[in-house]
Amino acid sequence: MSFAWAKPYEPKNNFMKWLDERLPVPRLVYGAVGGGYPVPRNLNYFWNFGVLAGLALLIQIITGIVLGMHYYSYAGGAFESVERIMRDVNAGWVLRYVHQNGASFFFAIVYIHIFRGLYYGSYKAPREMVWMLGIVIYLLMMATAFMGYVLPWGQMSYWGAQVITGFFSAIPIVGEPLRVFLLGGYAPDQAALTRFFSLHYLLPFIISAVVILKIWALHIPGSSNPTGVDVKDEKDTLPFHPFYTAKDGFGIGVALILFSIFVFFLPYSLGHPDNYVEANPLVTPAHIVPEWYFWPFYAILRAFTVDFILPAKLWGVLAMFASILLLFFLTWLDRSPVRSTSYRPAYKIFFWVLVLDVMVLGYAGQAHITPFTLALSQVAAAYYFAHFLIILPLVSKFEKPLPLPTSISHSVLHGEKEESAPFGLTRTGPAAAPAAAE
Amino acid sequence: MVRIIGFLIGLGFVGVLLISLIVNAVDAIQNPPVHTAEEEFHLEPRSAGFSWQKPWGQFDEAQLQRGFQVYKEVCAACHSLKFVSFYELEGLGYNEAEIKAIANQWAIEVPSVNPDTGENSTRKALLSDRFPSPYANETAARAANNNALPPDLSLIVEARDDGADYIYSLLTGYRNAATYRNEAGEPVPQENRPGTGLHFNPYFANLNIAMPPPIVSNGQVTYADGTNATVDQMAKDVSAFLRWTSEPNLERRHAAGWAVMIFLLVGTVLAYLAYRNIWANAKREVSIRGPLEPAFQQRMQDQKDERGIAG
Numbered sequence: 001m002s003f004a005w006a007k008p009y010e011p012k013n014n015f016m017k018w019l020d021e022r023l024p025v026p027r028l029v030y031g032a033v034g035g036g037y038p039v040p041r042n043l044n045y046f047w048n049f050g051v052l053a054g055l056a057l058l059i060q061i062i063t064g065i066v067l068g069m070h071y072y073s074y075a076g077g078a079f080e081s082v083e084r085i086m087r088d089v090n091a092g093w094v095l096r097y098v099h100q101n102g103a104s105f106f107f108a109i110v111y112i113h114i115f116r117g118l119y120y121g122s123y124k125a126p127r128e129m130v131w132m133l134g135i136v137i138y139l140l141m142m143a144t145a146f147m148g149y150v151l152p153w154g155q156m157s158y159w160g161a162q163v164i165t166g167f168f169s170a171i172p173i174v175g176e177p178l179r180v181f182l183l184g185g186y187a188p189d190q191a192a193l194t195r196f197f198s199l200h201y202l203l204p205f206i207i208s209a210v211v212i213l214k215i216w217a218l219h220i221p222g223s224s225n226p227t228g229v230d231v232k233d234e235k236d237t238l239p240f241h242p243f244y245t246a247k248d249g250f251g252i253g254v255a256l257i258l259f260s261i262f263v264f265f266l267p268y269s270l271g272h273p274d275n276y277v278e279a280n281p282l283v284t285p286a287h288i289v290p291e292w293y294f295w296p297f298y299a300i301l302r303a304f305t306v307d308f309i310l311p312a313k314l315w316g317v318l319a320m321f322a323s324i325l326l327l328f329f330l331t332w333l334d335r336s337p338v339r340s341t342s343y344r345p346a347y348k349i350f351f352w353v354l355v356l357d358v359m360v361l362g363y364a365g366q367a368h369i370t371p372f373t374l375a376l377s378q379v380a381a382a383y384y385f386a387h388f389l390i391i392l393p394l395v396s397k398f399e400k401p402l403p404l405p406t407s408i409s410h411s412v413l414h415g416e417k418e419e420s421a422p423f424g425l426t427r428t429g430p431a432a433a434p435a436a437a438e
Numbered sequence: 439m440v441r442i443i444g445f446l447i448g449l450g451f452v453g454v455l456l457i458s459l460i461v462n463a464v465d466a467i468q469n470p471p472v473h474t475a476e477e478e479f480h481l482e483p484r485s486a487g488f489s490w491q492k493p494w495g496q497f498d499e500a501q502l503q504r505g506f507q508v509y510k511e512v513c514a515a516c517h518s519l520k521f522v523s524f525y526e527l528e529g530l531g532y533n534e535a536e537i538k539a540i541a542n543q544w545a546i547e548v549p550s551v552n553p554d555t556g557e558n559s560t561r562k563a564l565l566s567d568r569f570p571s572p573y574a575n576e577t578a579a580r581a582a583n584n585n586a587l588p589p590d591l592s593l594i595v596e597a598r599d600d601g602a603d604y605i606y607s608l609l610t611g612y613r614n615a616a617t618y619r620n621e622a623g624e625p626v627p628q629e630n631r632p633g634t635g636l637h638f639n640p641y642f643a644n645l646n647i648a649m650p651p652p653i654v655s656n657g658q659v660t661y662a663d664g665t666n667a668t669v670d671q672m673a674k675d676v677s678a679f680l681r682w683t684s685e686p687n688l689e690r691r692h693a694a695g696w697a698v699m700i701f702l703l704v705g706t707v708l709a710y711l712a713y714r715n716i717w718a719n720a721k722r723e724v725s726i727r728g729p730l731e732p733a734f735q736q737r738m739q740d741q742k743d744e745r746g747i748a749g
Binding site: 097249304 | 440444448449451454455456457458461462463471493521522523593596597599643684685686691692694695698699702703705706709710716
């Protein structure tokens with residue numbers, strides 16, 4: 001696909017040959033994740049997170065389909081049906097804990113994946129489309145996660161839905177009718193629950209479709225790499241299979257171990273106790289907080305407290321949406337031709353400040369509002385916007401990047417002699433390599 | 439263009455945030471936040487050191503049975519346990535005959551329909567029944583409790599921060615508001631003292647709870663296993679029992695967790711070895727071969743010639 005030396009698919013047996021001639025699915029798979037996809041040979045472990053995100057999506061879809069067989073989207077029975085899953089359905093508790101913590105697992109992976117992209121300039125040409133499709137996936141994930149959290153119909157489900165759909169009412173004139181239209185009523189109720197369930201079931205399949213588009217777009221320029229230097233010739237790359245399938249196998253093992261610690265030993269640590277109380281429109285929880293993966297956005301929302309020209313609430317909602325939408329424009333905001341932040345001494349500092357900043361926003365988003373946490377969220381939100389909209393364009397203009405390695409192979413050589421065995425069209429895998437070296 | 443628009447939007451957000459920051463700072467200085475009495479007097483739960491709180495922890499069956507006895511004899515008068523079925527009691531170590539007897543002798547009967555007349559009636563509980571509620575509905579429950587609603591206890595441990603430690607602290611935390619002093623030695627302000635039907639308890643969020651102290655005297659319950667029923671012991675036992683009702687599968691979860699861990703660790707080590715093995719040659723000095731090498735191109739050409747393909 002991507003490079004001239006990508007191996008074409010060669011069927012290994014008659015059946016595959018027969019199939020490939022009639023429906024070239026084997027060819028497609030081989031070109032996407034098989035030996036037919038040459039990948040830069042210097043990828044570090046941060047490049048494992050794309051495959052891990054795919055794994056998390058798969059886990060969510062599989063457990064979700066089974067949970068959907070036992071769940072009722074009935075406002076009077078949803079909470080009870082979840083408890084039935086936990087107690088009466090065979091292995092229901094595993095499914096539920098995996099699905100519940102799986103959402104956090106998915107977001108944690110995607111956040112690392114996004115910051116990987118930010119650090120290594122994955123949003124720059126020629127991968128803009130890959131990045132933008134990624135942001136689309138992220139937005140769909142947020143919608144899916146929000147609606148999924150409503151389904152158990154606990155107190156936090158209900159009041160979270162109340163607060164989040166309340167964003168729409170900040171929009172002048174059309175806001176309130178729009179909110180009522182989306183919810184199917186003045187407050188979350190049966191109509192909202194049923195449509196959320198329907199959409200929560202639908203969106204993961206749309207995400208899957210966008211994932212396919214994203215992989216398709218990725219395979220045109222091929223994966224980027226930690227140096228950000230373009231692949232120049234065959235010895236810069238290795239075929240995806242077996243090299244990166246093996247590396248991903250190890251990565252998946254480590255990720256599943258960490259995930260299982262949460263599922264089996266800390267299943268409540270990421271949830272909120274109030275969601276074990278059935279939804280009650282008459283009792284407002286003392287402290288409404290979203291799930292941890294929304295904390296930074298919640299902090300941005302709450303940081304605007306002054307009606308300056310526009311009402312504070314509208315500022316908050318606009319800023320919250322802007323904080324994600326601006327990611328679509330990164331390619332044009334960052335004019336530096338250098339992709340990898342490793343070679344950008346000035347930007348590197350700001351990058352790490354951003355990482356810290358988002359963590360501070362996360363802290364502020366879950367904290368009780370006090371003058372201190374409010375000030376913290378205001379400073380951190382200001383830096384967030386300043387980073388992307390002001391600092392990034394300016395730094396990229398004035399910064400003097402460090403010299404780049406001349407090629408990927410050069411950067412992994414470390415002064416050794418020629419070391420790479422270009423696994424191109426040659427039929428030799430690693431096992432056959434010593435024989436061929438004669 | 440994008441950069442200019444972005445710059446302006448950025449300035450706008452940053453500007454409004456800084457204005458908000460200044461306005462709030464001024465406000466905070468002019469009206470310093472006051473500590474409410476709830477903050478001054480509220481206590482964090484005490485740890486009771488329960489057996490399951492470690493990753494390998496299991497329930498203490500004898501303790502669960504004692505806790506069940508406290509629930510049955512004390513709490514069941516006011517609190518339902520609507521998500522727990524009688525058959526689940528086998529998790530406490532009872533056998534089927536014992537559970538049948540428990541269901542059969544349960545003081546509250548299960549709502550039913552008289553098979554002859556079709557009128558509403560009640561019948562004795564069966565194994566498959568959930569624990570019947572003490573009150574017919576919320577209104578009846580409130581009417582009997584000074585307009586407060588005793589919450590269902592099936593999930594109460596999940597539904598509170600610090601779970602069983604909180605329940606234990608709450609049950610043993612009733613104090614006399616008139617004589618109570620907090621750590622700073624201050625008395626409870628008059629407006630935070632309990633009104634009628636309320637009871638002072640510093641572990642409860644707003645300090646005044648509508649539940650009268652349920653466990654008041656040593657020996658209130660006579661334990662079947664002969665354990666000395668002190669107030670502290672009963673509070674601990676019933677908290678442990680409520681931890682069990684909130685997640686009867688806890689022991690299975692821990693056990694499955696260890697099996698999964700061992701399986702994944704072995705798998706990951708193997709995956710790591712496979713990974714190192716496959717990559718071993720990719721980093722070693724080997725001669726360069728590939729489709730763009732002249733020798734390879736030549737061989738391809740030869741093969742094509744042999745088969746008589748033009749080009």
